[in-house]
Amino acid sequence: MPLPWTSRLALRVQRALSYAGFVLFGPVLMALYRFRFRFSAHAVKQIRAEYRALRAAHPGPLLICSNHLTLVDSIIQAVVLGSLWDYLKHPASLPWNLPEVKNFYQRWSWRLVCYLGRCIPVQRGASPQQAKLVQARMHYVLDRGDAIAIFPEGKRSRDGRVDDRDFSYGVGQLLNQIPKAQVLCVYLRGMRFGGFADFPKIGERFYLQMQMLSPQSAAKGLRRARDLSAQVVARIKAMEADYFSARASGQLALPDGR
Amino acid sequence: MNEAEITEKVIALITPYVKNRDALVGISKDTSILGDLGVNSARLVDIVLAFEDAFNIEVSDDAADSITTVGDAVALIGKLVA
Numbered sequence: 286m287p288l289p290w291t292s293r294l295a296l297r298v299q300r301a302l303s304y305a306g307f308v309l310f311g312p313v314l315m316a317l318y319r320f321r322f323r324f325s326a327h328a329v330k331q332i333r334a335e336y337r338a339l340r341a342a343h344p345g346p347l348l349i350c351s352n353h354l355t356l357v358d359s360i361i362q363a364v365v366l367g368s369l370w371d372y373l374k375h376p377a378s379l380p381w382n383l384p385e386v387k388n389f390y391q392r393w394s395w396r397l398v399c400y401l402g403r404c405i406p407v408q409r410g411a412s413p414q415q416a417k418l419v420q421a422r423m424h425y426v427l428d429r430g431d432a433i434a435i436f437p438e439g440k441r442s443r444d445g446r447v448d449d450r451d452f453s454y455g456v457g458q459l460l461n462q463i464p465k466a467q468v469l470c471v472y473l474r475g476m477r478f479g480g481f482a483d484f485p486k487i488g489e490r491f492y493l494q495m496q497m498l499s500p501q502s503a504a505k506g507l508r509r510a511r512d513l514s515a516q517v518v519a520r521i522k523a524m525e526a527d528y529f530s531a532r533a534s535g536q537l538a539l540p541d542g543r
Numbered sequence: 544m545n546e547a548e549i550t551e552k553v554i555a556l557i558t559p560y561v562k563n564r565d566a567l568v569g570i571s572k573d574t575s576i577l578g579d580l581g582v583n584s585a586r587l588v589d590i591v592l593a594f595e596d597a598f599n600i601e602v603s604d605d606a607a608d609s610i611t612t613v614g615d616a617v618a619l620i621g622k623l624v625a
Contacts, residue, residue: 410577410584413608439585453585506604507588508595 288421296425299400304376306401311369318364326365326491327476327537335495336366340378343467343497346427349380350456350498350517351471352447352525353436356388356483360402362434362473365493380434381426383407383419405433420462427463435459437517445480447522449515456517457510460500468498468517472524476532476539490539494524544624549598550617556593557613560586572614590616598624 318324326332340347351362359382363372372379381403389395390406399406405422408415423433439453460466475489485491498520502512531537554570561567562581566574576582582590591607594600594616600623610616 416584417608439583451585453583454588455585507602507607508592511588511592 286417286421288418288425292418292422293425296405296422300376300403300426300431303379303401303403307369307372307379310401311372314360315364315369318361322485323488324361324364324485324491326493329365332365332493332495333367333371336378337371337375339469339495339497340375340432344377345430346463346466347380347432347469348427348456348459348466349432349434349469349471350437350521351434351473352521353438353441354445354474354479354481355441355485357485358436358473359384359434361485361491362471362493365473365491366495377429377431379403380432381405381423382434383423383436385409420459423459424462427459427466432469433459437514437521441481443481447518447525449518449522452514452518454507454510454514457500457512457514460513461506461510468500469495470498470517470520470524471495472521472528474525474528476537477543492528492537494528496520496524544598546617546621549620549624550613552597553594553613553616553620556597557582557590557616560590570613572612572617574613575611576613576616577611594620600624 349362351358359380363380367378382405384399384404384406386406386408389399389404405419407419411419427433435456437452437456438448439455442448460468472494474492475485476492477488477490478486498517500513500516502509504512528537550572557576557580558567560582563579566579566581574580576587576590577584587610588607591602591610595602598620600620602619602623606619610619
């Protein structure tokens with residue numbers, strides 16, 4: 286579906302305003318993260334260096350596919366993946382997000398935050414026509430070399446673990462449309478409290494692991510979308526297993542040794 | 544294959560994915576697969592792929608998007624197997 290020029294223009298304006306807004310609100314966000322909620326991340330310098338290197342090596346469209354536990358995973362992920370300076374220098378590295386209308390678009394203040402935070406709202410159970418319009422928007426920003434953060438499961442993991450049985454095929458459908466898009470699989474989890482929640486608890490320390498993936502399938506259409514999505518989810522599931530085995534063996538510990 | 548046979552097979556293929564089991568009792572051609580039966584959009588893709596395997600047909604993405612009710616699925620399959 287071709288995106289109308291008004292929608293293309295709207296996305297370009299949103300991108301420009303979000304950049305300007307980021308200069309103003311980025312430091313506020315970082316301050317809230319660090320001082321109000323006392324969040325931190327394991328090996329954050331290493332993670333940011335890795336993401337910078339990945340974006341330098343793969344400057345085109347990027348789908349950042351991660352597990353989904355809290356309502357603010359996209360924000361936490363963005364903060365952990367890059368510093369203010371990283372995003373000001375490389376705006377294409379700051380991912381677009383796909384929040385659900387029901388969760389974030391009821392209040393004007395949140396609408397503004399979502400607008401400036403590079404969000405493309407999505408609606409669960411939308412008509413095929415509405416879904417196509419959203420996909421066309423995603424297609425457009427990816428084509429311009431930006432990154433999109435997407436949750437391949439299509440929902441939060443209620444039991445705290447990646448659901449590799451009942452997941453959405455949205456990632457595969459996007460990859461069908463934009464075969465040149467790269468996939469970066471991310472596993473993000475709070476090390477202190479972790480698990481399913483609306484919001485991480487104060488003092489949470491985040492663990493983030495990332496791996497590039499090139500999903501392949503000889504099939505076409507919907508079958509290909511399903512194959513590709515399954516490979517992405519399987520990789521994130523494997524990263525989750527890595528996390529728990531590293532925690533159990535003591536290879537990965539909190540600063541207080543727990 | 545006549546319409547009744549297609550309908551019976553379509554319902555059998557949809558049934559494992561139905562969340563709202565009560566809606567199966569009065570299932571008809573007007574029953575919405577997503578709305579009434581509580582099937583989510585990803586599982587609708589699985590159902591379409593099950594149709595492809597069971598009826599030995601190929602459903603395009605656009606045709607798959609046009610399936611809303613049981614009757615839509617039956618009509619589409621009827622056209623493709625003819």
